[in-house]
Amino acid sequence: MQDPTPNHDELIRARQRSRATVMALILGAFVILVFAISIAKIKAGMPH
Amino acid sequence: MTAATLPLPADWRDFLALTKPRVMTLVVFTGLCGMLVAPVSIDPVLGFTAILCIALGAGAAGALNQWYEADLDGKMKRTQGRPLPAGRMERGSALHFGVGLGAFSVILMGLANNLVAAAILAVSILFYVLVYTVWLKRRTPQNIVIGGAAGAFPPLIGWAAATGDVATLPILLFTLVFLWTPPHFWALALFMKTDYAAAGVPMLPVVAGERSTRTQIGLYTIPMAIAAIAPWALGLTGALYGWVAIITTAVFAAMVVQVATRSTQPGDTMRPEKRLFAYSILYLFIIFGALVVDRWI
Numbered sequence: 001m002q003d004p005t006p007n008h009d010e011l012i013r014a015r016q017r018s019r020a021t022v023m024a025l026i027l028g029a030f031v032i033l034v035f036a037i038s039i040a041k042i043k044a045g046m047p048h
Numbered sequence: 049m050t051a052a053t054l055p056l057p058a059d060w061r062d063f064l065a066l067t068k069p070r071v072m073t074l075v076v077f078t079g080l081c082g083m084l085v086a087p088v089s090i091d092p093v094l095g096f097t098a099i100l101c102i103a104l105g106a107g108a109a110g111a112l113n114q115w116y117e118a119d120l121d122g123k124m125k126r127t128q129g130r131p132l133p134a135g136r137m138e139r140g141s142a143l144h145f146g147v148g149l150g151a152f153s154v155i156l157m158g159l160a161n162n163l164v165a166a167a168i169l170a171v172s173i174l175f176y177v178l179v180y181t182v183w184l185k186r187r188t189p190q191n192i193v194i195g196g197a198a199g200a201f202p203p204l205i206g207w208a209a210a211t212g213d214v215a216t217l218p219i220l221l222f223t224l225v226f227l228w229t230p231p232h233f234w235a236l237a238l239f240m241k242t243d244y245a246a247a248g249v250p251m252l253p254v255v256a257g258e259r260s261t262r263t264q265i266g267l268y269t270i271p272m273a274i275a276a277i278a279p280w281a282l283g284l285t286g287a288l289y290g291w292v293a294i295i296t297t298a299v300f301a302a303m304v305v306q307v308a309t310r311s312t313q314p315g316d317t318m319r320p321e322k323r324l325f326a327y328s329i330l331y332l333f334i335i336f337g338a339l340v341v342d343r344w345i
Contacts, residue, residue: 008056015057022060033097037160040093 058137063145065131066114067107074332075106075202078225081336082206082218085343090210094160098209101157102202105169108150109176109198115142116181123247126240146177157209165208172201186248189255193268196229197222203336217284220275221336227272228332231265231304235325238262238307239318258312265324266308273297276335285342292338300324300331 079102083095090098114121114132122133131137150173158166180195200222207218237244237251238261244251253261276297280290303324310320 012056015059019057019060033093033100036093037097040091044091 055138058131058141062131062137063111063141066111066137066142066145067149068110068114069107071110072103072106074329075199076103077333078221078336079103079202079206081340082203082221083210084206084340085217086207086210088211095210097160098157098165098206101153101161101165101169101209102205104149104153104156105173106202108146108148108153109173111142111146111149112173112177113181115139115146116177117185118142120186120247120249124240124243126243157205161209162212164212164214165205168201168205168208168214172198172205175201186250189250189252191250192233193230196226196233199229200225216282217279220279220282220284221339223278224272224275224335225332227268227275228328230268231272231300232325232328234261234265235307235321235328238312238321239325262308262310266304269301269304273301279339285339286345288345289338289342292342293335296331296334296338300327303327 076099080099083090083098114130118132118139121127121130127133132139132142154166154170154173157169176195176198180191180198184191184195203221203225204214204218207221208214234252237253238258241251241253241258245254252264256264276293277290279285280287280293303320306320307324312318
């Protein structure tokens with residue numbers, strides 16, 4: 001367990017923000033990838 | 049519980065470090081080469097997805113390996129800065145991340161490519177985690193011989209992603225990486241012997257001694273050389289690959305002879321062993337690169 005100081009609180013918030021940003025970017029990239037996979041599958045005339 | 053009393057959450061860079069990005073480079077490269085030498089072309093998006101899945105699967109295996117070996121990593125200089133032994137991440141986070149990433153990579157491979165590639169990817173992750181990490185690593189000096197199979201799967205997966213099946217060439221590539229692993233790892237183990245001994249890992253130099261390790265490096269290089277030249281000898285590749293394989297394998301063998309015939313002196317810098325280890329990585333890059341160039345010219 002870490003020290004419950006204001007600095008520690010800020011550090012937690014900063015970590016949470018950076019993790020949320022990275023997660024958002026990954027999810028955005030995943031949406032684009034699924035879209036591109038769907039187009040590729042349609043072009044190939046395959047199911048899914 | 050207020051935010052101020054919560055433990056510090058791990059940084060996203062620590063999750064990235066869990067995936068062993070440097071090891072992943074070789075895995076991705078051999079997987080890509082396996083896909084590029086396949087006799088059928090694959091849609092670029094689906095090809096990219098297959099390589100992404102191989103990378104994510106390797107990352108998941110690396111994360112689960114670090115989750116299970118946190119205690120060992122803390123005892124070795126080379127690994128004690130990793131997120132878990134350094135106390136920057138809770139073990140549960142590493143476990144959830146590894147399982148989630150592994151499942152995601154297999155499901156995505158199955159949906160975007162085919163079930164054969166997804167099944168081989170799943171086997172490779174499970175093999176690395178259960179057979180190598182959990183079962184063999186702490187029990188036998190042959191750990192990396194059998195465990196080496198896990199790192200040999202990517203060319204097979206790359207090929208299967210493109211064709212939906214396996215054939216002689218990817219099986220030979222699997223065999224090459226499988227037989228390359230013992231000389232590669234034992235060269236490292238020779239100059240990291242004290243680290244492994246401190247952690248209680250029964251690596252061959254620790255258990256059987258240096259002499260035996262040097263002999264084993266020499267012995268494994270013989271079938272490795274045959275596996276390297278076999279694709280050309282069997283007519284599965286052109287002369288370009290054949291010549292590159294012969295020359296680079298001859299250099300590899302010359303370095304192995306040097307390592308196999310010497311013994312460690314007091315104050316030894318272990319230069320031939322370090323050189324063999326570094327060259328062995330370059331060797332695999334060159335030989336797989338030559339395979340692709342040979343296929344595409």
